[in-house]
Amino acid sequence: YFGVKKLKEQVLSFGETSLLLRDLHPGTEYTVEIQAENSIGLSETSDPVTFTTLEEEPGASPVDVKVLALDSGTLLVSWKSPPRDQWNGVLKGYYVSYKVKDSSSRFSYETVTKDDVTDKDEEEVTIQHSHY
Numbered sequence: 001y002f003g004v005k006k007l008k009e010q011v012l013s014f015g016e017t018s019l020l021l022r023d024l025h026p027g028t029e030y031t032v033e034i035q036a037e038n039s040i041g042l043s044e045t046s047d048p049v050t051f052t053t054l055e056e057e058p059g060a061s062p063v064d065v066k067v068l069a070l071d072s073g074t075l076l077v078s079w080k081s082p083p084r085d086q087w088n089g090v091l092k093g094y095y096v097s098y099k100v101k102d103s104s105s106r107f108s109y110e111t112v113t114k115d116d117v118t119d120k121d122e123e124e125v126t127i128q129h130s131h132y
Contacts, residue, residue, distance in 0.1 A: 024053050025053065026055055026056040026089060027054070027087065027089025029050060030051055031048045032048065033045040033048050055089025056088040058088055058091065060083055062079040063080050066078045075127045076125075076126050077096055077124060077126075078122060078123065079122070080122050081123065093113040094123065094125075095109055095110075096111075097110075110125050
């Protein structure tokens with residue numbers, strides 16, 4: 001929860017019936033209300049209209065990545081989520097890639113999906129493979 005933020009007030013001339021909202025954050029819910037004005041004053045606000053902007057890829061990488069060899073074929077990889085203000089929506093999972101250092105082999109991938117991800121700030125995956 002990031003708190004309630006008031007959008008910038010924008011005054012339109014008579015006859016204008018639309019407004020382009022700019023500089024909104026991705027994956028964020030907003031509420032819009034409109035008032036009419038005449039020489040006497042302002043109307044009540046309209047019913048609020050709520051919308052959510054489209055998500056974008058996270059703006060930052062996971063941090064504090066650690067790798068622990070549990071045995072010759074098992075690694076425990078742990079990390080902390082990127083800062084929340086860089087999520088740009090809801091985190092749905094992580095891709096963990098690995099390979100033998102300085103080898104020409106391709107990266108192998110492990111996927112940690114939303115079902116595996118908790119609400120904790122720290123996540124982990126155990127990788128079992130005969131050859132890293």
